[in-house]
Amino acid sequence: MSAPPSEGDSLAAYFGYGEIGDSPAEQKLQDMKRRKTKRRLWMLAGLLATGLLFYASLRVIGFNLAELVGQLDQFYEALLEYFPPTTYFGIPFVDLGAYVSFMIEENLILTVEEGQIVWGAMFVTMAVAFAGTVLGLPLALFFGVMSSERVIPYPFNFVFRGTMSLIRAIPGLVWFLILIPLAGVTPFTGALAIMVDTTGYLGRLFTDELEEIEDGPIEGIRSTGANRSQIVSFGMLSQVFRQFIAWIAFDLEHNVRAAIGLGIIGAGGLGLELYIQRQTFNYTEMMACIILIFLLAASVELASQRVRSALRDDDDVETSGIIEAFANAPRNILASTMGRRGQ
């Protein structure tokens, strides 16, 4: 198509603005060349615009390659702090003892003082997630059941459906910010944010599960002469009881990850500890927090998946291996914090 110019008026012909030929085929060829020229012009304009925006962005963020090179030594030092080197039996390795001693010193896990257990940051995170889940559970159940068309007739069920959609439209992170006037920048507010989030998400999962139930058992219970609420609980809810438990396990897993994220913006626990250590540039301590966060997120995920696959008859729960759970932890923590479900 893009044959080099070979005749007199070649340049104009090459761009499709030369003499229009006689035969329809020649005319079409010119037409196509013209189109190609237009495409190229658009492409050029796009490249120019991208280049300009990129340059402007670099100016705004203060990009400085020289500074980056100058700071390399410092980054190397920071790396040595992130992963403090030591030798075990003459073999160089990361000094795990440094992490552990910080975890103990700052009571990240738990300590026993005078026979009393002092819960550490990790358990604060767990507590935020667990309390939030349990608080949100009755609300999720109420909204979930009321949203089902089989319980509340259309269009009234949409009052409950709409409320849940509204809740889901706002990420847990933002719910925390919104609720700060209620209980301060505290783990309590974190749990409240998770409660609201659970109402929207778990309720929706409940509704979806209720859509799939069969009519047979409902009729079966009706034929025994049961009253209306008994038909709902025995004919409908008992069909999905195990699935509900499985979804609760899934939601708890999600909420633990969300609680880590909420911690970074002030809801306490491991997230807050990580934030404090970052502010003081204690890289070893930061890494100790990150390791604990990974451990917590991955083990909660593994536990929840095992529970769910035991509850489900059909093996439709994907169970990930231990390494996979760790590898997915950072992405899932972010997804949960921002209100999107991890996989």
Next chain:
Amino acid sequence: MSTLKVENLSKQYGDVTALEDVSFQIEDEFAVLLGESGAGKSTLLRCINGLTDPTEGSISLDDEPITGSQTEIGMIFQQHNLVDGVSAYLNALTGSLNRVSMLKSMLQWQSREDKLRALEALETVGLLDESHQRVSQMSGGQQQRVGIARALVQDPRLLLADEPVASLDPSSAETVMGYLRKAAKEHDVTALVSLHQVNIAAHFGDRFIGLRDGRKLFDVGRDELTPELIDDLYGSVETVGLADQEKTVEEALDAIGDDPSEGAAEDAQRGIEA
């Protein structure tokens, strides 16, 4: 001991007439309802049970008219209609729902009597040892027996079954029908069972009511059920069980060779089982 009386029953769904002027009376019997698919068997049972309202006519149990879903009537469904995810015991116990309040039933605070009744009903159908198992882990025949147990726990005066063995293999079908018959006898209830398999019907029934196109075609006792009546009911179908009963296995197998349709194969198998 109870009497079911159906008088001039008609049911129309829009323009379609499902039942037309059906009358009969059964008293302490194990009655079988025969007829082709679409003859009105299910509609009749659903009217008696109160799941559907008849257009005309009346139904009474011991001279009391039947209206709405009746607790005195136990229903056994073709697809058993149990709750899959919970145990056989809890499913049987749902038969007692009409006797307890919502809160008590939620907390499983049924009376000790009801709980024992549920287990005894499961014993009647031969599932006492399996009563803790989840229904979804049971075989089709066992599930249907749990369905019978649930109906028994209702302590009904009348037992209805809508093609209870239609989706079972011949051997499970015979077992389930055996338990159904036994349950009706032990609990002294009148039973009305719709069936497709003529040979099973002939083996277990005391009374036979034939429906064709929504009308009652015959209403006969055990001795009066003749192959001619069956022919009338189903048209001339060669592989209907009763006509084959005299055949030997070899003849039945020959019949498959002649006519390799599914019905023939199934029926030959039934002949072998019998």
